[in-house]
Amino acid sequence: MTDTSTASAGSVPLAPRAWPLLGHALPLLRDPLAFIMSLSGxxxxxxxRLGPSSAVMICDPDLTRQVFLNDRTFDKGGPIYDRIREVIGDGLSTCAYPLHRRQRRLCQPSFxxxxLAGYGTVFARAAAAKAGSWRDGDVLDVTQEMMTLTTRATMETMFSxxxxxxxxxxxxxxxxxxxxAFFRRMMTPALLRRLPTRQKRRYDDARTRLAATIAEIIAERRADPTDHADLLSTxxxxxxxxxxxxxxxxxxxxxxxxxxTFFLGGMETTAITLAWALHLLATNPDVQHRLKAETDQVLAGGKLDPAHLPSxxxxSRVVTETLRLYPPAWMMTRVVREDAELGGVRFKGGSTIVLSPYLLHRRADLYDEPDRFDPDRWLDAQPDRRATYIPFGxxxxxxxxxxxALTEAILALTAIVDRWELSPxxxxxFQPKVETSLSSRGLRLRLTERRSADPGDAEHAAAAPLSASVQPSTQPGAAACPVKHGK
Ligand code: HEM
Known part of the structure; x- marks a missing residue:
């Protein structure tokens, strides 16, 4: 598309402090969030600029939305997806536009x-089991604990x-x-990425082993094609x-x-969302007390169940607000497939575009006191929030x-706050570790017991066969999440 009234992408202002040869690689590696926020003006x-290549970062919510909605022109691609593709091939999240619609149609029934109602039962039980495995006074490695919780829950919903x-x-x-390894590999030039370092060997070994484990599980399932009522069967x-x-x-x-794709996409993002939510509750005890009161009222001494979700x-607002402050996918990239115009600028085919939920979610002209944790800002949220709130794209x-993810996170948070008081x-x-996701690695919190474990909440309870509980619900929408993120 050629329009003489538009300017070329080269005329878009260059962010300050670009180094010769390296461009902005150093500030991006040293403190990516500070660098991104320095662009909010x-x-x-x-x-x-990253080395010899440059990318245009979109700072405006409406332009961001235009990029999301025109996925034929602004296709998945760019440095993040190139690295992720090394691990998950052309799965749903990495495939290019021509392959996407078929894959989406084939994956949609699984969600x-x-x-979801059946998965919710697994989530509630896994969360109660995890909360039942801790002891009064424990100092938790929160991210590690949430990773084991979501890995277990994802594995059980996927592979029953x-x-x-x-x-x-x-x-x-x-x-x-x-x-x-993703983020460092994304920022490292191709030549250096190929060097046979110890880190590269670890990464290659982990990738090969994980793929082999999944292939083994699939081969077993092909040999026994009965409906296990789990994600893989669907x-x-x-x-x-x-x-x-x-x-x-x-x-x-x-x-x-x-x-x-589901395994990697699902478990780390949800685990770090939960870890950040627990961090925010620990540092905002008033919200934590209110959440405990809600939990007492809704559970009324009974067991957590997906039917509690609407109450x-x-x-739910705590999770929504956590995803605003700490969107795991803090940055996404797109490749312009054919010459296109966006916001009065002409982009050549092959250009890279960067979108950042973190930047939009913390802009002071879009959110009052953007750095403040305030779940109640979502009480009367207007639909126009949709363009500015994009933790899920x-x-x-x-x-x-x-x-x-929302169902899993809300149920897990409820199960944890019901049993434990969290303090820093x-x-x-505590500062995020910026990787491909906004990681909470290294976060530690102290636990004080509010009530003792119920019989059956022990960790081993979650390891019971799950095919009985992962049954499709006969009531559509039974697990409908109270949070709805519009398109
Ligand atoms: C809090 C948790 C999660 C967050 C914040 C999150 C975030 C995102 C974002 C931002 C995208 C769009 C990326 C883009 O447009 O470049 C995405 C896509 C995707 N996510 Fe999630 N995700 C979460 C949980 C999950 C879970 C639990 C699963 C699966 C079990 C999953 C599977 C996928 C897949 C397959 C795609 C690609 C969809 C497509 O291209 O059609 N995610 N996610």
Missing amino acids: YREMVRV HPTR GALPAETMQRCLADTAVIVS LVAAVDEESEDGRRQLNDAELADEAL LGLA AGARKCIGDQF VGDQP
């Missing part, structure tokens, strides 16, 4: 509300039934290696009725890519697991 867009503890541990360790059985090329089902390689309004590529350790403010 640019109202529409700003250019950032249907009727399935108890996986051997050793397999679970191996997946957890390999996932941790992979996700912590994927194996999914049929694309609109297929035009005869490929109506996912083959083994595609299944492995999707399973890895857990404050827990938007448009056709919006997170397919948003309701899955030390008086130093």
